[in-house]
Amino acid sequence: MVIVLIYNKWNVFDKMATISFNPQLCTRCGICTKVCPVGLILPEGEDGMPFMPDAMDDSCMKCGACESFCPTGAISPIFCTTHSLVSAPIIQDIDPDKLGSYMRMRRSIRNYKDELVDKKTIENILGIVRYAPSGINKQPVHWLVIHDPVEVRKIASLVIDWMREFSESEQEHPMKPVMLSMISAYEMGADPICRGAPHLAIAHSLDDGMSYTDCIIALSWFELAAPAFGIGACWAGFLKVAATSYQPLVDELGLPEGHIMQHAMMFGYPEYKIHNIPGRESARTTWK
Ligand SMILES: Cc1cc2nc3c(=O)[nH]c(=O)nc-3n(C[C@H](O)[C@H](O)[C@H](O)COP(=O)(O)O)c2cc1C
Missing domain, CATH: 3.40.109.10 (NADH Oxidase)
Structure with missing residues (x-):
């Protein structure tokens, strides 16, 4: 299986104040509203677009769940990332790139299928x-x-x-x-x-x-x-x-x-697939 990594298509290199939605890419599927762990994304703004009211800015924990689960990449990344994944990898031969992708792809799952794991x-x-x-x-x-x-x-x-x-x-x-x-x-x-x-x-x-x-x-x-x-x-x-x-x-x-x-x-079993990997703070490292 091929892992495809693409560079941040939004070309955003600083932390953004709020998330934003690209009206051209958004299909109004509503997944972002459902996966936001704190319910900050409201379903029906202008033209049926999802939106996050400015007042909610401070409550957003920047987990990137919306970005991760958006099937069309319509949600802006909150942090700069070079690890935006567009196809899900299945690890066969472990090499550092593949392992890194697999580990970065781990997300907190908060929507489940009505199906038991044996x-x-x-x-x-x-x-x-x-x-x-x-x-x-x-x-x-x-x-x-x-x-x-x-x-x-x-x-x-x-x-x-x-x-x-x-x-x-x-x-x-x-x-x-x-x-x-x-x-x-x-x-x-x-x-x-x-x-x-x-x-x-x-x-x-x-x-x-x-x-x-x-x-x-x-x-x-x-x-x-x-x-x-x-x-x-x-x-x-x-x-x-x-x-x-x-x-x-x-x-x-x-x-x-x-x-x-x-x-x-x-x-x-997760209800939704992961399509993207949200960015994270850079590693704060001190060398001695
Ligand atoms: C110790 C700990 C407790 C957490 N408790 C909850 C919880 O009760 N409910 C929840 O929805 N998420 C919980 N989370 C998930 C975090 O919100 C999540 O890890 C964080 O937003 C980053 O998102 P990610 O795991 O998708 O990278 C917890 C995470 C940790 C590490």
Whole structure:
């Protein structure tokens, strides 16, 4: 399979203030509206074009999901990139260019097909992931795979319950305003916690103060290996936070005695293909 890398067709070399949409290329398919993780892209502006109101500028986290999933390259890159991918690679022979493309192509997936991943495939991924490095090769990572989508929905609802409790409490947290909007999105039928994913991969270990990093590395490997199996994943940050303190959720997970959830990911078959790789900050490196 051929990997085609093209230079940034927008010829933009500085950070842009907002994303912009090319009316000639935009087909009004609406995918950008659906994939924006924070719902900043509204579907119907002038001539049926999607648009992002200027007031939303500060809320855009510049993840490039819109750019990535746009099938026609109609969305301007937020950062300068020389890695805009126009055809999806399948890795056969690993060479640095191919590996680099594969790794750069990893994206957080937040839209899933209504299709289960069979257990054998998940085992194959975990069979790769178990080779991830761990401090003094302790290999402390355990997995709880929530395979039943009904159970995933139950877990998402418990995270929302935790948010409701938290937002009514006196406790302060920078994410409190976000929680309120997530609760109302959930009440309107969305799943802002697990994004409608059919499955969850939960890395857990003894609460020994050391294994956290190893679990994070293992989950990173999981996210990186998954696309080779046609699967997409996304970190479940709110689930992780809720699981550290909300007893009904802790009880539902039923982890072994002394274990805690170190982190978790949602995963499943992606609904949309990745067409482009968004740019990122350049590597901030000091040499001595
Ligand atoms: C620790 C961590 C927690 C995250 N939690 C969430 C989450 O709860 N929901 C979500 O939609 N994305 C979550 N993300 C995904 C980030 O928003 C995403 O990685 C970032 O915007 C960059 O986009 P990319 O992964 O496509 O490169 C999380 C990422 C990390 C590393």
